Amino acid sequence: MASRIVTLLVNGTPQEVIVRPGTTLVSVLRDQLELTGTKRGCADGSCGACSVVVDGKAVRSCLIPAETVDEAEVTTVEGITPVGGLGPLQEALVEGFATQCGFCNSGMLMVATALIAENPDPSDADIMRAISGNVCRCTGYHPIIRAIRDAAAKMRGAQQIAAE
Amino acid sequence: MDDHIPSETSGETLDRSYFSDENQHDFKVVGQPSPRLDARGHVTGTTRYFEDNHFRGTLHIKVCRSKRHHAKLTRIDPAPAMNVPGVVRVLTAKDVPANWYTVLRLINVGPNDEPVLAEDSVRYLGEPICAVVAESEAAAIEGASRVQVDYEDLPVVLDVEEALKPDAQIVNPVHGKNYFEYEGHPFRRIRFGDVEKGFAEADHIFEHRYQSRPIEQAPVETTGCIVKPEGDGRLTIYSDTQACFFTLDNTALILDVPTAKLRVVGGTVGGGFGGKVDVMVEPLACIAAMLTNRPVKFVYDRAEEMQVSSPRAAERIYIKDGVMKDGRIVARKMTFYIDSGAYSRHTPYGVTKASAHVPGPYSIPNVWADCHCVYTNRTPSSAMRGFGVTIGDFALESQMDRIAKTLGLDPLIFRLKNAYRDGDTKAHRKKVEGAALIEVIQRAAELVGHDLPEEYRKMSSVKREAK
Structure with a gap:
Protein backbone atom coordinates (compact mmCIF):
# COMPACT_ATOMS: atom_id res chain seq x y z
CA MET A 1 0.00 0.00 0.00
CA ALA A 2 1.22 3.43 -0.86
CA SER A 3 2.00 6.21 1.57
CA ARG A 4 -0.23 9.26 1.43
CA ILE A 5 -0.22 12.88 2.44
CA VAL A 6 -2.28 13.78 5.48
CA THR A 7 -3.15 17.38 6.28
CA LEU A 8 -3.64 18.40 9.90
CA LEU A 9 -4.14 21.67 11.74
CA VAL A 10 -1.87 21.09 14.71
CA ASN A 11 -2.06 23.70 17.47
CA GLY A 12 -3.27 26.19 14.83
CA THR A 13 -0.46 25.47 12.38
CA PRO A 14 -1.25 23.68 9.09
CA GLN A 15 0.94 20.59 8.68
CA GLU A 16 1.35 18.14 5.84
CA VAL A 17 2.88 14.78 6.62
CA ILE A 18 3.59 11.70 4.51
CA VAL A 19 2.36 8.60 6.30
CA ARG A 20 2.48 4.88 5.62
CA PRO A 21 -0.83 3.08 6.15
CA GLY A 22 -1.30 2.35 9.84
CA THR A 23 1.03 5.10 11.05
CA THR A 24 -0.45 6.30 14.32
CA LEU A 25 -1.21 9.90 15.18
CA VAL A 26 1.17 9.72 18.17
CA SER A 27 3.97 8.71 15.82
CA VAL A 28 3.19 11.63 13.49
CA LEU A 29 3.16 14.06 16.40
CA ARG A 30 6.26 12.78 18.15
CA ASP A 31 8.47 11.33 15.44
CA GLN A 32 7.61 13.53 12.45
CA LEU A 33 6.55 16.86 13.95
CA GLU A 34 8.77 16.40 17.03
CA LEU A 35 5.99 17.56 19.34
CA THR A 36 7.34 15.36 22.12
CA GLY A 37 5.09 16.73 24.86
CA THR A 38 2.65 13.97 23.93
CA LYS A 39 3.91 10.77 25.57
CA ARG A 40 3.86 7.18 24.39
CA GLY A 41 3.32 4.84 27.33
CA CYS A 42 1.82 1.57 26.18
CA ALA A 43 1.06 1.95 22.44
CA ASP A 44 -2.12 -0.08 22.98
CA GLY A 45 -4.62 2.39 24.36
CA SER A 46 -4.45 1.34 27.99
CA CYS A 47 -2.52 4.16 29.71
CA GLY A 48 -3.82 7.44 28.25
CA ALA A 49 -0.39 9.16 28.26
CA CYS A 50 -0.74 9.95 24.53
CA SER A 51 -4.15 11.67 24.84
CA VAL A 52 -4.63 14.69 22.54
CA VAL A 53 -7.70 16.66 21.47
CA VAL A 54 -8.93 15.93 17.93
CA ASP A 55 -11.82 18.09 16.69
CA GLY A 56 -12.80 18.88 20.26
CA LYS A 57 -12.69 15.33 21.59
CA ALA A 58 -9.97 13.73 23.72
CA VAL A 59 -8.58 10.65 21.99
CA ARG A 60 -5.68 8.26 22.54
CA SER A 61 -3.37 9.13 19.70
CA CYS A 62 -1.67 5.71 19.75
CA LEU A 63 -4.92 4.14 18.56
CA ILE A 64 -5.64 6.57 15.73
CA PRO A 65 -4.24 5.80 12.27
CA ALA A 66 -3.20 9.21 10.96
CA GLU A 67 -4.97 8.74 7.60
CA THR A 68 -8.32 8.49 9.39
CA VAL A 69 -8.04 12.01 10.79
CA ASP A 70 -7.06 13.81 7.57
CA GLU A 71 -7.96 17.52 7.80
CA ALA A 72 -8.63 17.31 11.53
CA GLU A 73 -7.81 19.95 14.10
CA VAL A 74 -5.37 18.56 16.65
CA THR A 75 -4.41 20.15 19.97
CA THR A 76 -1.50 18.89 22.04
CA VAL A 77 0.02 20.07 25.33
CA GLU A 78 2.23 22.45 23.32
CA GLY A 79 -0.98 24.08 22.03
CA ILE A 80 -2.42 24.89 25.44
CA THR A 81 0.72 26.57 26.76
CA PRO A 82 0.47 30.36 26.50
CA VAL A 83 3.59 32.29 25.53
CA GLY A 84 5.60 33.08 28.65
CA GLY A 85 3.25 31.45 31.13
CA LEU A 86 0.97 28.64 32.08
CA GLY A 87 -2.69 28.01 31.30
CA PRO A 88 -5.12 27.69 34.22
CA LEU A 89 -5.05 23.86 34.16
CA GLN A 90 -1.26 23.80 34.07
CA GLU A 91 -1.06 26.31 36.90
CA ALA A 92 -3.48 24.28 39.01
CA LEU A 93 -1.43 21.11 38.52
CA VAL A 94 1.76 22.89 39.61
CA GLU A 95 0.16 24.59 42.61
CA GLY A 96 -1.68 21.47 43.71
CA PHE A 97 1.45 19.28 43.61
CA ALA A 98 -0.28 17.10 41.05
CA THR A 99 2.94 16.22 39.23
CA GLN A 100 5.60 13.73 40.15
CA CYS A 101 7.34 11.83 37.36
CA GLY A 102 5.39 13.98 34.90
CA PHE A 103 4.78 11.29 32.32
CA CYS A 104 0.99 11.23 32.63
CA ASN A 105 0.52 14.99 32.91
CA SER A 106 0.23 15.84 29.20
CA GLY A 107 -2.47 13.23 28.68
CA MET A 108 -4.34 14.29 31.82
CA LEU A 109 -4.18 17.93 30.68
CA MET A 110 -5.60 17.18 27.25
CA VAL A 111 -8.46 15.08 28.62
CA ALA A 112 -9.23 17.85 31.12
CA THR A 113 -9.07 20.50 28.37
CA ALA A 114 -11.70 18.63 26.33
CA LEU A 115 -13.83 18.04 29.43
CA ILE A 116 -13.92 21.68 30.52
CA ALA A 117 -14.59 22.90 26.96
CA GLU A 118 -17.66 20.67 26.89
CA ASN A 119 -18.69 21.06 30.52
CA PRO A 120 -17.33 24.16 32.29
CA ASP A 121 -18.65 23.02 35.67
CA PRO A 122 -17.74 19.34 35.98
CA SER A 123 -18.54 17.42 39.16
CA ASP A 124 -15.86 15.23 40.74
CA ALA A 125 -17.66 12.25 39.21
CA ASP A 126 -17.47 13.90 35.77
CA ILE A 127 -13.74 14.50 36.23
CA MET A 128 -13.16 10.92 37.38
CA ARG A 129 -15.06 9.58 34.38
CA ALA A 130 -13.04 11.81 32.04
CA ILE A 131 -9.64 10.69 33.37
CA SER A 132 -10.65 7.08 33.98
CA GLY A 133 -8.56 6.00 30.99
CA ASN A 134 -5.45 7.87 32.15
CA VAL A 135 -3.02 6.04 34.37
CA CYS A 136 -0.92 7.85 36.98
CA ARG A 137 1.47 5.66 38.96
CA CYS A 138 2.99 8.32 41.26
CA THR A 139 0.99 11.17 42.70
CA GLY A 140 -2.30 9.44 43.08
CA TYR A 141 -5.42 10.78 41.48
CA HIS A 142 -6.78 13.07 44.17
CA PRO A 143 -4.40 16.00 43.60
CA ILE A 144 -5.05 15.73 39.86
CA ILE A 145 -8.83 15.72 40.30
CA ARG A 146 -8.59 18.67 42.71
CA ALA A 147 -6.42 20.60 40.25
CA ILE A 148 -8.90 20.08 37.41
CA ARG A 149 -11.77 21.14 39.68
CA ASP A 150 -9.85 24.26 40.82
CA ALA A 151 -8.91 25.19 37.25
CA ALA A 152 -12.50 24.81 36.03
CA ALA A 153 -13.72 27.10 38.80
CA LYS A 154 -11.05 29.67 37.98
CA MET A 155 -11.93 29.55 34.28
CA ARG A 156 -15.64 30.04 35.06
CA GLY A 157 -14.73 33.02 37.24
CA ALA A 158 -12.62 34.55 34.50
CA GLN A 159 -15.42 34.03 31.97
CA GLN A 160 -17.92 35.71 34.26
CA ILE A 161 -15.67 38.73 34.71
CA ALA A 162 -15.15 38.90 30.96
CA ALA A 163 -18.94 38.77 30.42
CA GLU A 164 -19.65 41.57 32.91
CA MET B 1 -13.86 5.23 44.72
CA ASP B 2 -15.61 7.88 46.75
CA ASP B 3 -17.38 10.51 44.72
CA HIS B 4 -16.14 13.52 46.61
CA ILE B 5 -12.49 14.45 46.68
CA PRO B 6 -11.81 16.54 49.79
CA SER B 7 -10.09 19.88 49.39
CA GLU B 8 -6.55 19.99 50.61
CA THR B 9 -6.08 21.44 54.08
CA SER B 10 -4.21 24.64 53.50
CA GLY B 11 -1.71 26.44 55.69
CA GLU B 12 -0.49 23.25 57.36
CA THR B 13 2.34 23.99 59.76
CA LEU B 14 4.80 21.79 61.57
CA ASP B 15 3.19 19.92 64.48
CA ARG B 16 5.46 20.66 67.44
CA SER B 17 3.40 18.85 70.06
CA TYR B 18 5.50 15.68 69.73
CA PHE B 19 9.21 15.57 70.66
CA SER B 20 8.71 19.16 71.83
CA ASP B 21 12.19 19.42 73.35
CA GLU B 22 13.79 18.36 70.07
CA ASN B 23 12.50 20.78 67.45
CA GLN B 24 12.52 24.24 68.87
CA HIS B 25 14.51 25.56 65.92
CA ASP B 26 12.98 28.30 63.84
CA PHE B 27 12.54 26.23 60.69
CA LYS B 28 12.47 28.22 57.46
CA VAL B 29 12.22 25.30 55.04
CA VAL B 30 10.90 22.32 57.00
CA GLY B 31 7.12 22.53 57.15
CA GLN B 32 6.92 25.09 54.34
CA PRO B 33 5.69 23.99 50.91
CA SER B 34 7.98 24.91 48.04
CA PRO B 35 7.17 24.36 44.39
CA ARG B 36 8.69 21.35 42.63
CA LEU B 37 11.50 22.46 40.35
CA ASP B 38 10.42 20.12 37.55
CA ALA B 39 6.67 20.83 37.66
CA ARG B 40 6.60 23.53 34.97
CA GLY B 41 8.43 21.25 32.56
CA HIS B 42 6.01 18.43 33.28
CA VAL B 43 2.84 20.46 32.71
CA THR B 44 4.10 22.08 29.52
CA GLY B 45 5.38 18.85 28.01
CA THR B 46 8.91 20.25 27.79
CA THR B 47 10.58 17.91 30.30
CA ARG B 48 12.96 15.87 28.19
CA TYR B 49 12.60 12.10 28.66
CA PHE B 50 15.07 9.84 26.86
CA GLU B 51 12.64 9.02 24.06
CA ASP B 52 12.14 12.71 23.27
CA ASN B 53 15.57 12.73 21.63
CA HIS B 54 15.40 12.15 17.89
CA PHE B 55 18.40 11.25 15.76
CA ARG B 56 18.26 10.67 12.03
CA GLY B 57 19.01 7.12 11.00
CA THR B 58 18.23 5.57 14.37
CA LEU B 59 18.14 1.77 14.38
CA HIS B 60 15.76 -0.24 16.56
CA ILE B 61 16.36 -3.32 18.72
CA LYS B 62 13.88 -6.07 19.48
CA VAL B 63 14.88 -9.16 21.38
CA CYS B 64 14.14 -12.79 20.60
CA ARG B 65 13.12 -14.15 23.99
CA SER B 66 12.92 -17.60 25.53
CA LYS B 67 9.58 -19.35 25.14
CA ARG B 68 10.55 -21.79 27.90
CA HIS B 69 11.00 -21.50 31.66
CA HIS B 70 14.07 -23.72 31.62
CA ALA B 71 15.74 -25.36 28.63
CA LYS B 72 18.98 -26.12 26.87
CA LEU B 73 19.40 -24.23 23.62
CA THR B 74 20.34 -26.81 21.01
CA ARG B 75 20.25 -24.41 18.06
CA ILE B 76 20.03 -20.65 17.56
CA ASP B 77 19.68 -19.71 13.88
CA PRO B 78 19.45 -15.97 13.22
CA ALA B 79 19.59 -16.41 9.41
CA PRO B 80 15.79 -16.17 8.82
CA ALA B 81 15.78 -12.86 10.68
CA MET B 82 18.48 -11.50 8.38
CA ASN B 83 16.15 -12.16 5.43
CA VAL B 84 13.59 -9.67 6.74
CA PRO B 85 13.90 -6.39 4.79
CA GLY B 86 15.35 -3.73 7.08
CA VAL B 87 17.13 -6.08 9.47
CA VAL B 88 20.74 -4.94 9.73
CA ARG B 89 22.26 -7.33 12.20
CA VAL B 90 21.47 -9.96 14.79
CA LEU B 91 23.46 -9.88 18.04
CA THR B 92 24.18 -13.10 19.91
CA ALA B 93 26.14 -13.82 23.09
CA LYS B 94 29.34 -13.93 20.99
CA ASP B 95 28.94 -10.20 20.28
CA VAL B 96 28.97 -9.29 23.98
CA PRO B 97 32.58 -8.72 25.14
CA ALA B 98 31.98 -9.71 28.80
CA ASN B 99 28.64 -11.49 28.72
CA TRP B 100 28.33 -12.52 32.41
CA TYR B 101 27.57 -9.89 35.00
CA THR B 102 25.67 -9.11 38.15
CA VAL B 103 24.59 -5.55 38.89
CA LEU B 104 25.78 -5.38 42.50
CA ARG B 105 29.35 -6.50 41.74
CA LEU B 106 29.98 -2.76 42.04
CA ILE B 107 29.57 -3.19 45.81
CA ASN B 108 31.28 -6.60 45.91
CA VAL B 109 28.19 -8.79 45.64
CA GLY B 110 28.97 -11.76 43.46
CA PRO B 111 29.58 -13.93 41.58
CA ASN B 112 28.57 -12.80 38.08
CA ASP B 113 25.60 -15.09 37.50
CA GLU B 114 23.62 -13.68 34.56
CA PRO B 115 24.38 -13.50 30.84
CA VAL B 116 23.41 -10.40 28.83
CA LEU B 117 22.36 -12.82 26.06
CA ALA B 118 21.73 -16.53 26.67
CA GLU B 119 24.56 -18.92 25.73
CA ASP B 120 23.64 -22.60 26.01
CA SER B 121 20.60 -22.42 28.32
CA VAL B 122 17.61 -20.29 29.25
CA ARG B 123 16.41 -20.13 32.83
CA TYR B 124 13.22 -18.05 32.75
CA LEU B 125 10.40 -17.30 30.34
CA GLY B 126 11.35 -14.24 28.31
CA GLU B 127 15.13 -14.46 28.84
CA PRO B 128 16.92 -12.66 25.97
CA ILE B 129 18.50 -14.99 23.42
CA CYS B 130 19.47 -12.63 20.61
CA ALA B 131 18.89 -9.03 19.65
CA VAL B 132 17.67 -8.02 16.20
CA VAL B 133 18.84 -4.62 14.99
CA ALA B 134 16.73 -3.08 12.21
CA GLU B 135 15.91 0.10 10.31
CA SER B 136 12.42 0.22 11.80
CA GLU B 137 10.71 -1.08 14.92
CA ALA B 138 8.38 -3.15 12.73
CA ALA B 139 11.29 -4.85 10.97
CA ALA B 140 12.97 -5.55 14.31
CA ILE B 141 9.78 -7.14 15.67
CA GLU B 142 9.39 -9.24 12.53
CA GLY B 143 13.05 -10.26 12.63
CA ALA B 144 12.92 -11.25 16.30
CA SER B 145 9.93 -13.47 15.60
CA ARG B 146 11.79 -15.27 12.79
CA VAL B 147 14.91 -16.30 14.74
CA GLN B 148 14.91 -20.10 14.93
CA VAL B 149 15.53 -21.50 18.40
CA ASP B 150 15.45 -25.20 19.29
CA TYR B 151 14.91 -26.05 22.95
CA GLU B 152 15.54 -29.18 24.97
CA ASP B 153 13.30 -28.79 28.00
CA LEU B 154 14.75 -29.13 31.50
CA PRO B 155 12.79 -29.68 34.73
CA VAL B 156 11.30 -26.43 35.97
CA VAL B 157 11.57 -25.07 39.52
CA LEU B 158 8.84 -22.57 40.32
CA ASP B 159 8.34 -22.89 44.09
CA VAL B 160 10.74 -21.46 46.67
CA GLU B 161 10.51 -24.37 49.09
CA GLU B 162 10.62 -27.02 46.35
CA ALA B 163 13.77 -25.29 45.10
CA LEU B 164 15.57 -25.95 48.40
CA LYS B 165 14.86 -29.70 48.49
CA PRO B 166 18.05 -31.78 48.16
CA ASP B 167 17.03 -33.36 44.83
CA ALA B 168 15.79 -30.14 43.22
CA GLN B 169 16.89 -29.27 39.69
CA ILE B 170 19.68 -26.67 39.82
CA VAL B 171 18.48 -23.38 38.29
CA ASN B 172 21.70 -21.40 38.06
CA PRO B 173 24.95 -23.30 37.44
CA VAL B 174 27.11 -20.42 38.68
CA HIS B 175 25.74 -20.90 42.19
CA GLY B 176 25.47 -24.68 41.85
CA LYS B 177 22.69 -24.64 44.44
CA ASN B 178 19.34 -22.90 44.52
CA TYR B 179 20.24 -20.26 47.05
CA PHE B 180 22.57 -17.31 47.51
CA GLU B 181 25.29 -17.97 50.05
CA TYR B 182 25.89 -15.35 52.76
CA GLU B 183 29.41 -15.57 54.16
CA GLY B 184 29.36 -19.36 54.10
CA HIS B 185 25.77 -19.63 55.35
CA PRO B 186 22.87 -20.91 53.20
CA PHE B 187 20.71 -17.98 54.31
CA GLU B 216 5.31 -5.29 38.69
CA GLN B 217 6.19 -1.61 39.13
CA ALA B 218 4.34 -0.74 35.87
CA PRO B 219 5.78 2.70 35.20
CA VAL B 220 3.84 4.59 32.52
CA GLU B 221 7.12 5.10 30.61
CA THR B 222 8.64 1.70 29.82
CA THR B 223 12.33 0.81 30.26
CA GLY B 224 14.46 2.04 27.37
CA CYS B 225 17.43 3.94 26.00
CA ILE B 226 18.84 5.57 22.90
CA VAL B 227 22.58 5.27 22.30
CA LYS B 228 24.35 7.67 19.97
CA PRO B 229 27.92 7.19 18.74
CA GLU B 230 29.81 10.49 18.88
CA GLY B 231 32.61 11.75 16.64
CA ASP B 232 35.15 11.43 19.45
CA GLY B 233 34.54 7.69 19.72
CA ARG B 234 32.41 7.93 22.82
CA LEU B 235 28.85 6.71 23.17
CA THR B 236 26.14 8.92 24.63
CA ILE B 237 23.49 6.86 26.40
CA TYR B 238 20.11 8.58 26.80
CA SER B 239 18.38 6.40 29.35
CA ASP B 240 15.47 6.33 31.77
CA THR B 241 17.51 4.38 34.30
CA GLN B 242 16.99 5.24 37.96
CA ALA B 243 20.63 4.44 38.59
CA CYS B 244 22.89 6.29 36.13
CA PHE B 245 26.08 5.09 37.78
CA PHE B 246 25.02 1.45 37.99
CA THR B 247 24.34 1.73 34.27
CA LEU B 248 27.57 3.53 33.46
CA ASP B 249 29.84 1.17 35.40
CA ASN B 250 28.11 -2.09 34.50
CA THR B 251 27.81 -1.18 30.82
CA ALA B 252 31.51 -0.32 30.68
CA LEU B 253 32.36 -3.68 32.31
CA ILE B 254 30.10 -5.57 29.89
CA LEU B 255 31.53 -3.73 26.87
CA ASP B 256 35.05 -4.04 28.31
CA VAL B 257 35.74 -0.36 27.73
CA PRO B 258 36.87 2.37 30.16
CA THR B 259 33.94 4.27 31.70
CA ALA B 260 35.31 7.43 30.03
CA LYS B 261 34.12 6.00 26.70
CA LEU B 262 30.51 6.28 27.86
CA ARG B 263 28.37 9.24 28.81
CA VAL B 264 25.03 8.59 30.47
CA VAL B 265 22.36 11.26 30.10
CA GLY B 266 19.59 10.42 32.53
CA GLY B 267 17.85 11.43 35.68
CA THR B 268 14.48 12.07 34.09
CA VAL B 269 12.42 8.96 34.70
CA GLY B 270 8.79 8.50 33.69
CA GLY B 271 8.07 6.44 36.76
CA GLY B 272 10.52 3.92 38.13
CA PHE B 273 9.54 2.63 41.57
CA GLY B 274 12.64 0.44 41.58
CA GLY B 275 11.85 -1.15 38.23
CA LYS B 276 14.58 0.80 36.47
CA VAL B 277 17.62 0.16 38.66
CA ASP B 278 18.80 -2.92 36.79
CA VAL B 279 20.97 -2.64 33.67
CA MET B 280 18.72 -4.15 31.03
CA VAL B 281 18.78 -2.26 27.73
CA GLU B 282 21.91 -0.12 27.61
CA PRO B 283 24.59 -2.80 27.00
CA LEU B 284 22.86 -4.24 23.92
CA ALA B 285 22.06 -0.81 22.50
CA CYS B 286 25.72 0.20 22.98
CA ILE B 287 27.00 -2.93 21.25
CA ALA B 288 24.64 -2.36 18.32
CA ALA B 289 25.71 1.29 18.09
CA MET B 290 29.41 0.32 18.15
CA LEU B 291 28.95 -2.33 15.47
CA THR B 292 26.87 -0.14 13.13
CA ASN B 293 28.15 3.32 14.04
CA ARG B 294 24.54 4.51 14.11
CA PRO B 295 22.18 5.67 16.85
CA VAL B 296 20.26 2.74 18.34
CA LYS B 297 17.06 2.70 20.32
CA PHE B 298 16.00 -0.19 22.57
CA VAL B 299 12.67 0.30 24.34
CA TYR B 300 10.54 -2.33 26.03
CA ASP B 301 6.98 -2.61 24.82
CA ARG B 302 4.31 -2.90 27.49
CA ALA B 303 4.24 -6.70 27.33
CA GLU B 304 8.02 -6.86 27.90
CA GLU B 305 7.74 -4.41 30.76
CA MET B 306 5.21 -6.73 32.40
CA GLN B 307 6.95 -10.03 31.60
CA VAL B 308 10.68 -9.42 31.91
CA SER B 309 11.38 -6.22 33.81
CA SER B 310 12.32 -7.27 37.35
CA TYR B 420 10.45 -0.23 70.19
CA ARG B 421 11.96 2.82 71.91
CA ASP B 422 15.11 4.85 71.59
CA GLY B 423 18.04 3.02 73.13
CA ASP B 424 16.58 -0.50 72.65
CA THR B 425 18.86 -2.98 70.91
CA LYS B 426 17.40 -4.40 67.70
CA ALA B 427 17.78 -8.08 66.85
CA HIS B 428 20.65 -7.25 64.47
CA ARG B 429 22.45 -5.44 67.32
CA LYS B 430 21.85 -1.85 66.22
CA LYS B 431 20.68 0.64 68.82
CA VAL B 432 17.30 2.19 68.02
CA GLU B 433 17.47 5.93 67.38
CA GLY B 434 14.74 8.34 66.40
CA ALA B 435 11.87 5.90 66.99
CA ALA B 436 8.44 7.45 66.51
CA LEU B 437 6.09 4.47 66.34
CA ILE B 438 4.41 5.31 69.65
CA GLU B 439 3.78 8.93 68.71
CA VAL B 440 2.49 7.97 65.24
CA ILE B 441 0.03 5.49 66.78
CA GLN B 442 -1.07 8.06 69.37
CA ARG B 443 -1.69 10.69 66.69
CA ALA B 444 -3.43 8.24 64.36
CA ALA B 445 -5.71 7.13 67.21
CA GLU B 446 -6.55 10.77 67.93
CA LEU B 447 -7.32 11.50 64.26
CA VAL B 448 -9.76 8.62 63.96
CA GLY B 449 -11.33 9.17 67.39
CA HIS B 450 -9.98 5.95 68.86
CA ASP B 451 -9.73 6.48 72.62
CA LEU B 452 -6.54 5.23 74.21
CA PRO B 453 -6.29 4.84 78.00
CA GLU B 454 -4.23 7.47 79.80
CA GLU B 455 -1.16 5.23 80.32
CA TYR B 456 -0.89 4.69 76.54
CA ARG B 457 -1.42 8.36 75.73
CA LYS B 458 1.50 9.17 78.05
CA MET B 459 3.92 6.70 76.48
CA SER B 460 6.99 8.04 74.70
CA SER B 461 9.58 6.71 72.26
CA VAL B 462 12.23 8.72 74.05
CA LYS B 463 11.96 7.13 77.48
CA ARG B 464 10.38 4.11 79.11
CA GLU B 465 7.91 4.85 81.89
CA ALA B 466 8.93 3.74 85.39
CA LYS B 467 7.54 0.36 86.31
Missing part, protein backbone atom coordinates in the same frame (compact mmCIF):
# COMPACT_ATOMS: atom_id res chain seq x y z
CA ARG B 188 20.93 -14.65 56.13
CA ARG B 189 20.63 -15.33 59.86
CA ILE B 190 19.51 -13.34 62.87
CA ARG B 191 20.05 -14.84 66.33
CA PHE B 192 19.08 -12.77 69.36
CA GLY B 193 18.35 -14.17 72.82
CA ASP B 194 16.91 -17.68 73.07
CA VAL B 195 13.67 -18.18 71.13
CA GLU B 196 13.09 -21.73 72.36
CA LYS B 197 13.25 -20.56 75.96
CA GLY B 198 10.87 -17.73 75.03
CA PHE B 199 8.38 -20.14 73.44
CA ALA B 200 8.55 -22.40 76.52
CA GLU B 201 7.70 -19.50 78.82
CA ALA B 202 4.94 -18.06 76.63
CA ASP B 203 1.23 -18.37 77.46
CA HIS B 204 0.27 -18.57 73.76
CA ILE B 205 1.97 -19.65 70.55
CA PHE B 206 0.85 -18.23 67.19
CA GLU B 207 2.17 -19.74 63.98
CA HIS B 208 1.07 -18.57 60.55
CA ARG B 209 2.18 -18.58 56.91
CA TYR B 210 2.10 -15.52 54.63
CA GLN B 211 2.72 -15.31 50.93
CA SER B 212 2.93 -12.71 48.17
CA ARG B 213 3.19 -12.80 44.40
CA PRO B 214 5.66 -10.86 42.27
CA ILE B 215 4.49 -7.26 41.83
CA PRO B 311 9.32 -7.20 39.69
CA ARG B 312 9.20 -7.10 43.47
CA ALA B 313 10.17 -10.57 44.67
CA ALA B 314 7.48 -13.04 45.65
CA GLU B 315 7.91 -14.07 49.28
CA ARG B 316 6.74 -16.84 51.56
CA ILE B 317 7.07 -16.04 55.24
CA TYR B 318 6.48 -18.18 58.33
CA ILE B 319 6.10 -16.42 61.66
CA LYS B 320 5.99 -18.14 65.06
CA ASP B 321 5.33 -15.91 68.06
CA GLY B 322 5.32 -16.62 71.77
CA VAL B 323 3.00 -14.16 73.58
CA MET B 324 2.16 -13.63 77.26
CA LYS B 325 -1.44 -13.20 78.49
CA ASP B 326 -0.91 -9.45 78.91
CA GLY B 327 0.13 -9.06 75.25
CA ARG B 328 3.91 -8.93 75.57
CA ILE B 329 5.62 -10.82 72.75
CA VAL B 330 8.49 -12.77 74.28
CA ALA B 331 9.77 -14.70 71.26
CA ARG B 332 9.50 -14.33 67.48
CA LYS B 333 10.88 -16.73 64.88
CA MET B 334 10.65 -15.86 61.20
CA THR B 335 11.56 -17.86 58.10
CA PHE B 336 11.67 -15.99 54.79
CA TYR B 337 11.79 -17.65 51.37
CA ILE B 338 12.38 -14.79 48.94
CA ASP B 339 12.13 -15.62 45.24
CA SER B 340 15.10 -14.16 43.38
CA GLY B 341 14.02 -15.74 40.10
CA ALA B 342 16.77 -17.19 37.91
CA TYR B 343 19.45 -14.59 38.70
CA SER B 344 20.55 -12.37 41.58
CA ARG B 345 20.11 -8.74 40.47
CA HIS B 346 19.20 -6.84 43.68
CA THR B 347 17.52 -9.65 45.60
CA PRO B 348 20.48 -10.85 47.77
CA TYR B 349 20.57 -7.28 49.06
CA GLY B 350 16.77 -7.24 49.52
CA VAL B 351 17.03 -10.37 51.65
CA THR B 352 19.62 -8.68 53.86
CA LYS B 353 17.21 -5.77 54.28
CA ALA B 354 14.46 -8.24 55.23
CA SER B 355 16.67 -9.75 57.93
CA ALA B 356 17.64 -6.37 59.38
CA HIS B 357 13.95 -5.49 59.65
CA VAL B 358 13.12 -8.51 61.82
CA PRO B 359 11.17 -8.49 64.18
CA GLY B 360 9.49 -5.32 62.89
CA PRO B 361 9.31 -2.10 64.95
CA TYR B 362 8.95 -4.01 68.18
CA SER B 363 11.30 -4.85 71.02
CA ILE B 364 11.19 -8.60 71.55
CA PRO B 365 13.81 -10.24 73.80
CA ASN B 366 14.19 -13.47 71.80
CA VAL B 367 14.38 -13.37 67.99
CA TRP B 368 15.41 -15.88 65.34
CA ALA B 369 15.30 -15.38 61.57
CA ASP B 370 16.40 -17.51 58.61
CA CYS B 371 16.15 -15.46 55.40
CA HIS B 372 16.60 -17.50 52.24
CA CYS B 373 17.40 -15.90 48.86
CA VAL B 374 16.11 -18.62 46.51
CA TYR B 375 16.73 -19.19 42.79
CA THR B 376 13.78 -20.43 40.69
CA ASN B 377 12.90 -20.44 36.99
CA ARG B 378 10.93 -17.23 37.32
CA THR B 379 11.57 -13.68 36.11
CA PRO B 380 14.51 -12.32 38.16
CA SER B 381 13.21 -10.02 40.87
CA SER B 382 14.82 -6.81 42.02
CA ALA B 383 14.07 -3.45 43.58
CA MET B 384 10.65 -2.04 44.22
CA ARG B 385 9.62 0.55 46.80
CA GLY B 386 10.99 -0.69 50.12
CA PHE B 387 11.87 -4.10 48.72
CA GLY B 388 12.82 -6.69 51.29
CA VAL B 389 10.79 -4.90 53.91
CA THR B 390 7.30 -4.26 52.53
CA ILE B 391 6.11 -7.85 52.28
CA GLY B 392 7.68 -8.65 55.66
CA ASP B 393 5.64 -5.78 57.09
CA PHE B 394 2.49 -7.14 55.47
CA ALA B 395 3.15 -10.46 57.18
CA LEU B 396 4.18 -8.93 60.52
CA GLU B 397 1.25 -6.55 60.79
CA SER B 398 -1.22 -9.22 59.68
CA GLN B 399 0.25 -11.41 62.42
CA MET B 400 -0.10 -8.57 64.96
CA ASP B 401 -3.77 -8.11 64.05
CA ARG B 402 -4.45 -11.84 64.28
CA ILE B 403 -2.86 -12.09 67.72
CA ALA B 404 -4.69 -9.01 69.01
CA LYS B 405 -8.00 -10.39 67.74
CA THR B 406 -7.43 -13.83 69.27
CA LEU B 407 -6.39 -12.42 72.65
CA GLY B 408 -9.19 -9.82 72.60
CA LEU B 409 -6.70 -6.95 72.76
CA ASP B 410 -7.08 -3.53 71.16
CA PRO B 411 -4.74 -3.79 68.11
CA LEU B 412 -3.20 -0.36 68.81
CA ILE B 413 -2.63 -1.10 72.49
CA PHE B 414 -1.10 -4.46 71.56
CA ARG B 415 1.36 -2.65 69.29
CA LEU B 416 2.10 0.05 71.89
CA LYS B 417 2.89 -2.63 74.50
CA ASN B 418 5.57 -4.03 72.20
CA ALA B 419 6.73 -0.87 70.43
